[in-house]
Amino acid sequence: MLESVIPWLLAGFIAVLLAGMLRRIRLWRAGQPEKVDLVAGLMAMPRRYLVDLHHVVERDKVMSNTHVATAGGFVASMILIILVHGFGLDSTILAWALLATTAMMFVGATFVYRRRVNPPSRLSKGPWMRLPKSLLTFAATFFIVTLPAAGVLPEGFGSGVLAFILLAGIVAGLGEMLFGMGWAGPMKHAFAGALHLAFHRRSERFGGGRSTGLKLLDLDISKGQTLGVAKPADFKWNQLLGFDACVQCGRCEAMCPAFAAGQPLNPKKLIQDMVVGLAGGTDAKYAGSPYPGKDVGNATGSPVEVITEGLVSQETLWSCTTCRACVEECPMMIEHVDAIVDMRRFLTLEQGSTPGKGSETLQNLIATDNPNGNDPQARGWWAADQNIPLMSEKKEADVLFWVSDGAFDMRSQRILRSFVKILKAANVDFAFLGDEERDCGDVARRLGDDATFQSLAKRNIATLSQYKFKRIVTTDPHAFHCLKNEYPDLMEDSGLLKNGWEVLHHTRLINELVAEGKIQLDALTSAGTVTYHDPCYLGRYNGEYDAPRDVLKAMGIELAEMERSGFRSRCCGGGGAAPITDIPGERRIADMRMDDIRETGADLVAVGCQQCTAMLEGVVEPRPEVQDIAEIVAAQLVEIEQPSESIAKEVA
Amino acid sequence: MSDLIRKDPRKDWILRNRLHPLHEQVAAEMNGPAAEVRGPSGLIRRNPHAVGFIGPNGIKRIDRLGGSAAAAAGAKREQKEEQLPIIAIDAPQAYVAVVVDMPNGELSAHDKDVLGQARALADAAEDTAVLAVVFGPVKAALGTEANPDHPLGLAGVDRVVVFDSEAYQGFAPEQQLEAMLAVERTLEPAQWLFPDTHLSGNDRALRLAARLGERPIMHAWQIKNGKVTSRGGSELTDITRELASARILALASECAMPVDEARYEARVIASPAVPDVLTRIKDAGAVAVDPNQISLGEAEFILSAGNGIHDWDQFHEAARVLGATEGASRVAVDDGFMPRFRQVGATGTWVTARVYIAVGISGAVQHLQGIGSCEKVIAINTDAGCDMVKRADLSVIGDSQEILAALMAKVQADGAADGDEGKHDVA
């Protein structure tokens, strides 16, 4: 009896699944068009899943294996079920194979179940607590149902009461797996996730690449479009698809510095709210951690309603430090930061509601090319006694020193002077722009003002294109990131070719100079325990984890690494214009980071970013000393006798 | 005895003979202090030997300062005795009018500077007098005759017109304009000078200029060689214009030196008849403003708290008693003791207070940047080595709680609290 019902059940559920999928696809298509090579994406998808995604998932070994068993078991089982039970292929081999796959899935599902016995707070509850039971039901039921086909049990087994129990199991299992997949159950992630991998907006991220620069905003408003994202339908269609891929594992939440500081942001909830927005409805069914200080259940939205009017509060969007910890952690490769900046763009460019000192900062950037409204003619003052050649006089140099806005800040000037000392000691042929430099646009861009960013960037590019140089070096990772990853989008019609310049962070250059023997460093023995704080815009944004560590090693320093270092480094709280928007929380991010540092017992924390330096030094004393790597290196320089001519030749 | 000059041949002889043992004595006696003698031909002859005097320990001292050094000790006493000359202009043919601010009935330093400039302009012309136009009561009473020792006379005023009836009190720009017009009709001043002060001099100058159809020079800071230099918008430019082309000038403080070498009559002249105007702008009086409502950027007196404050109730109380606006360091704000808009510094508000008291603030670079334009900084701190102490004009090392308590007691004892006073007569 069962055998005759199953094909119909299967057909029915698959039909429902397909209907659900089509509806879901229609929801995504409400988003804005974005050019994606669909075929190539689909072709690349298995590799992206098995290799790139696996790298991220494998950070949690147990969960990785669990998923392989469960998901692999399910996919294989499903195909075999269709063959064996759907088409009724009478093959013992297939039946045995199906037994094996369902058994594998069952084992995987038990691990899923075990994890859900005492789940960590970052995991969402609700339907996700049901999922392991459904998985077990599915695997067990089909295992039993397949036994006759494999010849283990006689045909006709399973009648009467047992048949009804099995039937119930089949309906429950298929319901969760197929109906749920199409109709927003937890299994939706499999379907949306797979397509998200195929049609990802940043395909460069796969195959070991890196793609962190924000996307350029088209400022043309002649066709009446709004700038930035006001409503869920203003996202690109593949961004909407990405939101649907979320598995609510909460790894982002565990890493988010704003969440830990009690600011009203939780990346997981934000993505779920986007899902609510794209499908319409309320967040009442959300069963994870809320935004700190905000109750769940009050958010409503639809694809055509403004997000910040009822779905997500503005403070949530401004709490983000754009540190990318969530993106780095996300096993579904969701781009939280892109989404947040897209929505910020709307708030700033269309509504003019940047909080805190945002408005003032943007006005200053427009009128003085620096965020604090300093006299642009005073930008070069810090170097008055440094005797650095000006690019406008020299026209050509090996290295262009990009100073950044640290030029106006007395603390950062110490870093700049130290670095200049190193460059001079190594006889590097360098020059700087002096008053011709402008803010790189980082702050404006993170505040959502892409108009000001583009204006600054274009003028900087025009200035740079007047001169000849091989490399740009900067002590500011934010400028480093902008120049390296975000300016190229605007450089197509300038004289500078994309590969015409190389942008370096100063730690990389110092490391090179040390390796080439251009500078010699004394061992640093008096500093006590030293640890290193990875700046987000250097590490996660640009993958530069080694150069700073190598430089420190060259001074005989053995780092006491923090638990959260490298790609898991915690933000100092100074990125994404967070100190400007200044959303209150329960703690300060910088204080939490200093606690991380204190845990290592460090007396000195080495940093590679003036913003991090400022934030960490803002922590009340007593605390470990904070120094930029340039400062540490400059203090350990050994004078070496070098005939300067030969060096000059060598560099040239 | 007799006015006849008698010659003593012996003394003459001794005087001529420089080797005579009595020569010094006689020379001193004959020539006295005059080291200069009129010689027989009428020329002045200087006797180098008579220069100087014998000091207390018998050493000859030569005073090349013309005696002023010797007088320095008694300078104060002497100055009192030294009467500045009175300069009177009996029949002025023209006037340079100065509408003085006189807040609280006394000349401000700015008023005196403008009067100094007016004096210079008046002295450059024939028979021109400085006319002070005063609105509101004058604190020191003016007599009916000349008042050379009145602050107005000492500041270089020849004539005074006082409008002190009720109608000129408070903010009464329309009535005051009518009075200035009356002066304009009767005395026809060659020039009108105003101190360029917010809401008083500035407003009056602009009103008068608009009514008379004159093009004024505002924000002028230098008058030299017949040209006036004034600050343009945003303080970015200097605009130089012919003095002759402007009758109405609003002058910045320190535009000229105040008068200090003579006294003037400050004679009160009868104020011209002023018609009562229809008052369209009604002054409904000062609004009580809590010092804590004043924005930090505007505040003139800030009591700022940092990490070193432990008794916050006492701090707020101290701010209230002193009538100071509250400020805070970043740490105090981050710790939630003070709201964000109270944060002083490069990352908070840049303040321009006249007096800034930093209590328990060690002085991070950003904070010091933010108080860069404060005139007087007072640090109260337990650490004498902190950066705030290096910046401060006055540092007090010790427990802030005790010192604030003592300061409050002091202020309350003198009844000098500013907070409840509220009213400041500015016009």
Added chain:
Amino acid sequence: MMLHSKLSSNPAKNYTVATLVSVGKHPKSGRPRRSDQDSKALELALNMDNRSVHVIHAGDSSDPLRQSVLREYLGMGLERIDVTRQNANSDAVPALVERLKMLQADVVLTGSRAESGEGSGMVPYLIAQALGWPMVPAAVEVTAAGDGEFEILQALPRGQRRLLKVRAPFVASVDSAAAESRQTAWASGQRGQLQEMAIGSNPDEVMSQVTVEPARKRPKRIASAKKAKTAADRFKAATAKSASKGGAILVKESAEEKAQVIYDLLVSQGVINKKK
């Protein structure tokens, strides 16, 4: 502040508020920007109840940089700005007066002092004179009190305030102490309209005869240096300054003595008044 409690008894009445805006100049960079006081005036107008706001600019708006500044005003949420195009170096007042007469405005709000050019602050006074209206300087709040009467909070130095009452129509200039202006939204600024109007321009003859140079630093007055008649006095006057400067540090004195020193300084600076 306290004015909202006394709100209009006749709220239905609509007022026309004309706000005059100019192209400002950043005090540090000297670049064109939204003038601080003008944008505060506009903010004040936008916050008034039952009003229709007209924004007027008279000036040379051919320069794209200056136009982008006008767009910053538009970005405060305006649909359009009336631009009466004037030649560079012309007297904008006649054109403004003509425009205001056409508008039949009840309230005219301006900044107190232009950020570029002469910045004498004459414009509101000249307009008031030409229209025969009262002119209220240094406003920080304007509230309709009903029946054509308005309450104006005026900024006095040291953050003090004074309440004035005046009947419409009137001109008011807005003080820097007024509430910060709202942020400008770039996109809505681009969408707004700059509506050009042709009104003849009058050349400013006085300004064409002056010399304009970058501001020089004003010399600091050295106390009593002039008074000195002898070299010794001059020397003393010049050296006395450094002696009085430099922070005194009190460590050992009692708390009362320390408080006394602070108190004396406060009194000498005039921030607290000694009553005697």
